[in-house]
Amino acid sequence: MTDESLPFVLVPGLGCSARVFAEQIPVLWRFGPVTVADHKQGDSIEAIARQMLSSAPPRFGLIGFSMGGYIAFEMHRQAPQRIAALALVDTSARPETPAQTTVRRQRIAQARAGRFREAMDEQFALLVHKSRATDAGLKRIYDAMLDDTGVQLYIRHQEAIMQRADSRPDLARVRCPTLVLVGDDDKITPPEGAREMAEGIKGARFVVVPECGHFTFIERPDAVSAALAEWAQLIHHA
Numbered sequence: 300m301t302d303e304s305l306p307f308v309l310v311p312g313l314g315c316s317a318r319v320f321a322e323q324i325p326v327l328w329r330f331g332p333v334t335v336a337d338h339k340q341g342d343s344i345e346a347i348a349r350q351m352l353s354s355a356p357p358r359f360g361l362i363g364f365s366m367g368g369y370i371a372f373e374m375h376r377q378a379p380q381r382i383a384a385l386a387l388v389d390t391s392a393r394p395e396t397p398a399q400t401t402v403r404r405q406r407i408a409q410a411r412a413g414r415f416r417e418a419m420d421e422q423f424a425l426l427v428h429k430s431r432a433t434d435a436g437l438k439r440i441y442d443a444m445l446d447d448t449g450v451q452l453y454i455r456h457q458e459a460i461m462q463r464a465d466s467r468p469d470l471a472r473v474r475c476p477t478l479v480l481v482g483d484d485d486k487i488t489p490p491e492g493a494r495e496m497a498e499g500i501k502g503a504r505f506v507v508v509p510e511c512g513h514f515t516f517i518e519r520p521d522a523v524s525a526a527l528a529e530w531a532q533l534i535h536h537a
Contacts, residue, residue: 305360305535306355307333308334308362309336310364310370310371311335312366314448318443318447323516323520323527326527337351342459344459344460347459355381358382359382360384360534367388368391372466373464386527387479387496388515390493392492393466395461415453426512427512427514437518467499471499473501476533476534477502478503478506483508483509483511485515487513
């Protein structure tokens with residue numbers, strides 16, 4: 300991609316909006332146009348991916364964060380020839396476990412009972428590194444994204460996530476330049492799952508961000524931006 304820029308499509312996670320990528324958009328923009336995908340349409344991972352592909356550039360670099368990674372895997376299943384490069388950030392190729400489903404159903408029940416904010420406040424400490432559990436700045440970003448997305452979308456996304464496919468059989472089919480990145484203290488999608496993805500995708504680069512939880516993009520934005528810039532530069536000069 301030496302003579303033309305590569306567009307990038309960024310897919311947010313559960314309860315996240317474009318704000319989660321605020322620090323990375325200007326970095327990626329140096330290499331090509333950047334779009335934050337609309338993940339508000341569709342009732343399943345398959346439907347959300349199909350809708351995103353319908354409005355995405357013909358060929359693009361794809362970055363999926365958390366739930367966005369589940370969607371990215373599905374986009375690759377549906378249209379592998381359109382994805383020029385892939386970044387999987389704080390996500391997993393594994394399917395839902397019964398224990399995860401139990402927690403999701405509890406969160407959904409709280410949300411439907413009018414306790415959405417209470418449930419999200421409880422979850423915040425699980426999303427960030429233990430040293431950032433009382434970080435007011437991070438909490439403000441988190442709360443603003445919940446305002447952006449709302450309770451009904453949260454419920455719909457949780458139900459979609461519970462039905463997601465097992466993407467492990469698809470790892471060997473990913474042939475594009477791939478970055479797998481995870482926080483070393485990610486309790487939601489732990490590093491061992493990220494390593495599994497990186498080992499399953501030929502030539503994938505594996506980056507572990509130190510002293511960081513699940514929300515790498517906003518917890519350690521400089522480290523994430525540096526890794527994405529290196530990934531984008533390799534694509535650009537390929």
